[in-house]
Amino acid sequence: MTERPLRILHVLNTVRELGNGIINTAMDLAWGQAKLGHEVAVASGGGEFESRLAAWGVRHHALDQRRSPITLLRAGARLRSILRAEAPDVVHAHMMTGVVLARAVRGGRPPLLVGHVHNVYQRSARLMGWADAVLCCGMSVRETMAARGVPRDRLRVVLNGTVGSPRLPDPSQVAPAAVARPAIVTVAGLNARKGID
Numbered sequence: 001m002t003e004r005p006l007r008i009l010h011v012l013n014t015v016r017e018l019g020n021g022i023i024n025t026a027m028d029l030a031w032g033q034a035k036l037g038h039e040v041a042v043a044s045g046g047g048e049f050e051s052r053l054a055a056w057g058v059r060h061h062a063l064d065q066r067r068s069p070i071t072l073l074r075a076g077a078r079l080r081s082i083l084r085a086e087a088p089d090v091v092h093a094h095m096m097t098g099v100v101l102a103r104a105v106r107g108g109r110p111p112l113l114v115g116h117v118h119n120v121y122q123r124s125a126r127l128m129g130w131a132d133a134v135l136c137c138g139m140s141v142r143e144t145m146a147a148r149g150v151p152r153d154r155l156r157v158v159l160n161g162t163v164g165s166p167r168l169p170d171p172s173q174v175a176p177a178a179v180a181r182p183a184i185v186t187v188a189g190l191n192a193r194k195g196i197d
Contacts, residue, residue, distance in 0.1 A: 016047030
């Protein structure tokens with residue numbers, strides 16, 4: 001790496017191994033960034049991925065962001081302490097609470113605050129627009145965020161990808177599922193909002 005490695009802090013609710021797309025995306029990003037030589041840390045309510053993060057050289061900080069007034073006040077103070085300890089160049093918030101907390105405790109100073117829109121269907125997703133840059137996981141998400149008033153010059157489309165993820169088994173070690181033909185296959189939560197019906 002010719003440039004100075006970045007110091008990156010990911011902020012999300014938990015790192016539980018639930019098959020949750022938000023958590024999976026954050027874990028893949030943290031792993032990939034650490035593999036590229038960046039200094040990466042994660043702040044969350046904890047979970048099963050903590051041991052994997054440690055194995056990848058990614059530090060984990062406990063940060064309880066449950067939505068109650070006293071817990072959020074404590075979370076703000078805790079996040080301020082984490083920011084002082086980590087001195088990140090980038091704070092990558094994966095949920096609305098993380099964006100709001102990071103914006104509140106950093107004031108108008110660095111680090112760069114990146115909001116990652118994973119749940120555009122939630123009305124509160126427009127709070128992601130409080131970030132300096134807003135990552136959208138697709139073109140329709142970008143259009144929805146723009147329609148909600150987020151300036152287009154802050155919106156960037158970054159598609160999710162799992163190729164080579166250390167979370168997944170080696171494809172050569174997995175037996176293909178027996179699927180009747182013709183078949184339509186989707187990999188997603190079975191939620192009405194995803195139009196699976």
